[in-house]
Amino acid sequence: MNTSIKTALAAIGLLVAFSCKKESSDIQSSITTGKNPPADLITDIDGKTYNFVFIHGQRWKTTNLAVSHYRNGDRIPQVKRTKDWRALTTGAWCWYNNDSATGAVYGKLYNWYAVNDPRGLAPTGWHVASNAEWDTLIAHLGGYYAFAGGRLKDTGTIEAGTGLWYAPNAYATNKTGFTGLPGGDRANDGTFANVGYHAFWWSSTPSDMYHATIYLLNYDEGGIHKGGGFDDRCGFSVRCIKDSI
Numbered sequence: 001m002n003t004s005i006k007t008a009l010a011a012i013g014l015l016v017a018f019s020c021k022k023e024s025s026d027i028q029s030s031i032t033t034g035k036n037p038p039a040d041l042i043t044d045i046d047g048k049t050y051n052f053v054f055i056h057g058q059r060w061k062t063t064n065l066a067v068s069h070y071r072n073g074d075r076i077p078q079v080k081r082t083k084d085w086r087a088l089t090t091g092a093w094c095w096y097n098n099d100s101a102t103g104a105v106y107g108k109l110y111n112w113y114a115v116n117d118p119r120g121l122a123p124t125g126w127h128v129a130s131n132a133e134w135d136t137l138i139a140h141l142g143g144y145y146a147f148a149g150g151r152l153k154d155t156g157t158i159e160a161g162t163g164l165w166y167a168p169n170a171y172a173t174n175k176t177g178f179t180g181l182p183g184g185d186r187a188n189d190g191t192f193a194n195v196g197y198h199a200f201w202w203s204s205t206p207s208d209m210y211h212a213t214i215y216l217l218n219y220d221e222g223g224i225h226k227g228g229g230f231d232d233r234c235g236f237s238v239r240c241i242k243d244s245i
Contacts, residue, residue, distance in 0.1 A: 042061060042123055044123040046068055050240075052242070055140070058241055058242070059242035060129075063107060063179070064108070064183060064238060068108075071120030071124060089232075092111050092113070107238070108238075109184075109237060111235050112211050112231075115204060126241065127243060134215050149221060149223045151174070151175045152176055153169065154179045154180060155169070164196065166197055170220050182195060182197055185236055186234065187234060198217065199217040199237065201237050201239050212228070212230070213226060
């Protein structure tokens with residue numbers, strides 16, 4: 001793991017306490033899952049389609065963004081070489097390990113410049129989720145240090161041949177249908193790490209102290225973490241939310 005990523009993760013604080021409880025009825029009643037009919041699928045500028053799920057009045061995509069153009073049609077460059085990635089000052093994307101097979105599963109990794117570009121990264125009618133929207137979701141699902149992460153993580157483990165998370169994939173239930181997958185990251189120096197262990201998502205909310213906020217799921221915890229201090233050149237996944245429902 002790159003030093004800058006490791007330091008920022010340590011600052012988030014990874015000590016989480018859990019207790020085992022049944023899913024509450026109010027959470028279950030606020031979730032609508034299942035495959036969306038074709039007329040309801042989300043279509044991006046490249047013609048890719050995505051499913052969504054309703055959770056507590058919010059409509060979330062169930063997979064990570066994989067678009068190669070901004071909303072106005074301008075191309076987002078794919079940057080493969082390590083030395084080129086570390087020199088970036090504008091938007092770019094890559095597949096994990098520059099492998100299109102990982103892109104088919106985890107979507108694309110984007111740097112903050114792409115997320116923050118005024119031309120828009122999300123499909124029309126959608127946007128990159130903000131701190132407030134993530135916080136609303138997490139509060140409804142039990143809070144940061146309780147159950148929210150497990151309810152967002154896809155189930156199964158790599159070792160058992162039943163999933164994409166490394167064991168123990170703690171407390172994973174995917175009760176929401178959000179289907180969080182451990183797509184890993186690309187550090188500001190261009191190196192890749194953490195696939196199978198961590199899911200990282202950019203927030204659209206900038207701050208004075210940090211370039212942006214990220215939200216993080218861990219393979220060995222049932223909570224979810226929120227943190228900052230990541231370089232603009234870092235590559236993380238993106239989840240979109242509907243402008244209105």
